[in-house]
Amino acid sequence: DIQMTQSPSSLSASVGDRVTITCRASQNIVNYVNWYQHKPGTAPRLLIYAASTLQSGVPSRFSGSGSGTDFTLTISSLQPEDLATYYCQQSYNTFTFGPGTTVDIK
Amino acid sequence: QVQLVQSETEVKKPGSSLKVSCKTSGDTFSSFGLNWVRQAPGQGLEWLGGIIPVFGTTNYAQKFQGRITITTDESTNTVFMELRSLRSEDTAFYYCAREEFNSWPRFDSWGQGTLVTVSS
Numbered sequence: 001d002i003q004m005t006q007s008p009s010s011l012s013a014s015v016g017d018r019v020t021i022t023c024r025a026s027q028n029i030v031n032y033v034n035w036y037q038h039k040p041g042t043a044p045r046l047l048i049y050a051a052s053t054l055q056s057g058v059p060s061r062f063s064g065s066g067s068g069t070d071f072t073l074t075i076s077s078l079q080p081e082d083l084a085t086y087y088c089q090q091s092y093n094t095f096t097f098g099p100g101t102t103v104d105i106k
Numbered sequence: 107q108v109q110l111v112q113s114e115t116e117v118k119k120p121g122s123s124l125k126v127s128c129k130t131s132g133d134t135f136s137s138f139g140l141n142w143v144r145q146a147p148g149q150g151l152e153w154l155g156g157i158i159p160v161f162g163t164t165n166y167a168q169k170f171q172g173r174i175t176i177t178t179d180e181s182t183n184t185v186f187m188e189l190r191s192l193r194s195e196d197t198a199f200y201y202c203a204r205e206e207f208n209s210w211p212r213f214d215s216w217g218q219g220t221l222v223t224v225s226s
Contacts, residue, residue: 001168034212036151043201043216044143044151050210087151091211094165095141095153 002026002090004098012104019075021101023066023088032092033071035064038100039084047086048073080105108134110202110217117223123190126220128202134215135159135183139205141213142176142187146198154200157185158207192224 003026013019023033031051038044046055048064051071061076075082083105088098113127128140141156155166157176164176175188185202200220203213 032211036213038145038151043219044203044213045216046212046214049212049214053210055212055214085150089151089153089213094167095156095211097143097151097153100150 002029002093002096004088004090004096006088006098006101008101009099010102010104012106013078014106015078015080017078019078019082019103021073021086021088021103023071023073023098025069025071025090025092028068029090029092031067032090033064033066034089034091035062035073036087036089036097037082037084038087044087075103078103078105108204108215110134110140110204110215112200112202112217112220115221115223117225118192120193120224120226122192123188124192124196124222125186125188126200126202126222127184127186128217129182129184130204132183134204135178135180137206137208139207140176140178140185141203141205142200143203143213143216144198144200146195149198152198154187154189156205159185194224196222197224198222 005024033051035048036044052064085100085102111129139158142154157164159178202217204215
């Protein structure tokens with residue numbers, strides 16, 4: 001099975017800050033990475049697929065990059081509504097989620 | 107607007123079985139895969155398995171092999187997830203999620219979630 005790790009596990013940042021979350025796969029998964037946002041009491045929301053493609057309707061402050069085993073999700077200017085947990089997911093061989101990164105607003 | 111409507115909250119005894127449903131539209135049923143993801147209290151998202159209704163093919167996470175069955179009812183465009191031999195660790199929110207199987211594999215729409223509590 002392909003394992004996914006994320007860092008940091010949590011972070012606290014101010015509104016307007018640039019936030020970067022990293023995700024690492026246990027093997028080469030090319031660009032088969034998706035990113036989701038999950039807020040308590042709601043269903044997860046797809047943000048990015050194929051490592052860097054923005055899902056329709058997602059604000060442009062979200063971006064993704066990477067290939068092979070190392071990937072990043074960047075929020076260019078953190079907004080109060082971005083308080084959530086963010087998960088990477090590999091879709092190279094079935095599906096596996098990373099453990100999540102909780103983003104808190106200072 | 108894609109709608110995935112899940113069944114209501116369930117309370118189950120350890121050792122029993124669970125069957126959660128996810129009702130969708132005819133278009134989704136014929137053109138997409140449906141997957142199941144759960145989130146236990148204080149834990150992250152976990153993929154359990156999925157089905158492509160038009161082909162009837164299923165795929166399960168190794169962890170749940172032998173304990174999970176995903177099926178469909180074409181007459182109502184509904185997908186079911188059955189989990190057997192429940193234990194307290196199966197307490198979680200269970201979500202169905204749509205996957206466009208002839209495109210990039212991703213979950214682009216989700217059900218509202220079903221809370222399942224396993225307790226004696």
